[in-house]
Amino acid sequence: MREIIERILSSKVPVAAYVTPSGGRSASAGFFIAIACDIFVMAPGTNTGAAHPVGVSITGQQMDKTMEEKVTHDAASYIKSIAEKRGRNIKMAEDAVRKSLSYTEKEALKGNLIDLIANNEQEIVDYFNSRSIKRFNGEELLLELEGDEIIEISMSGRQKFLLTISNPNLAYILFMIGLLGLYFEFSNPGAIIPGVVGVISLLLAIFAFQILPINYVGLMLILLAIGLFILEIKIQSYGVLSIGGIISMIIGSTMLINSPIPELRPSLNFIIPVAIGISFIIIFLIFITVRAHSKKASTGKEGLIGEIGTVQKNLNPEGTVFVHGEIWNAEASEEILKGAKVKVVEVLKNLKIKVIKIQ
Secondary structure, three states, X not given: OHHHHHHHHXXXXXXXXXXXXXXXXEEOHHHHHHHHOOEEXXXXXXXXXXXXOOOEOOOOXXXXXXXXXXXXXXXXXXXHHHHHHHOOOHHHHHHHHHOOOEEEHHHHHHOOXXXXXXXXXXXXXXXXXXXXXXXXXXXEEEOOOOOOOOOOOOOOHHHXXXXXXXOHHHHHHHHHHHHHHHHHHHHOOOOOHHHHHHHHHHHHHHHHHHHOOEOHHHHHHHHHHHHHHHHHHHOOOXXXXXXXXXXXXXXXXXHXXXXXXXXXXXXXXXXXXXXXXXXXXXXXXXXXXXXXXXXXXXXXXXXXXXOEEEEEEOEOOEEEEEEOOEEEEEEOOOOEOOOOEEEEXXXXXXXXXXXXXXX
């Protein structure tokens, strides 16, 4: 915010702030930025103010009272200095910071906090054409706007992309997809695609988290949930660990992004279904992985153990056995005649198996 204001105050051309459309607002840092502009205009049905500073530490904890007072005094002095230089209502500007007051466009105009109420950009141009304004450095400037074209500069593709992934709801889902992808890759090495998707999603989520205030307690609760899901497969807790994991996942997801600004918090209506869904997906993936690992091998040497075959050539003690669709050299600890049923108990060296007679 301060960097933006510094650029506005040092701009060689006048800068106008326009709060639009109807229903929009210029609050918090937006109030500071608008006050700092050469021209401050609001559309009908908008509001501005509510600029009391609310700070959150890197751990997601609120500032203590002493630090909050220091920040508030600093912010109030900052807004008073800007409002005085711009010739705006210092008292209203200060109250928006200290008392978190918010003003409608009519209240702001009546109190000399803004310059105009306008329905569109053309009204702003028409009103200020041939009018003089006072720049921040005290210079008087006559605005000659007649015939000037209004050019809308849209965000670039890169800016739109970065804005999209910084959405707290999307940042949360990217984080969850990243965890799922990495888990699937580690449990099934060589799958490649889940690992690539997981790493990309996790990196995008980390980028978004640099903008959003992350609570590391919430992050730890999400990781704890995954640990509980894994333990549920290993330990017969009759669902207790799974329930604990789901609860931990929901609480951790709720705490993950801790912001005083509603727009920077993911919606609970979004978090809870996603957290429950991700929990069940992780439990299902762990379950099928463990079940696959616990199954008896069906190929290779391990796949022969326990198979039933038929003696092709008398075992005395060596001979041949037809088993698993193949004829194997075999040996037994007793004489077994041709046609008898035998069971494979061991795979020996030199492509030979050891069998016992089925009684």
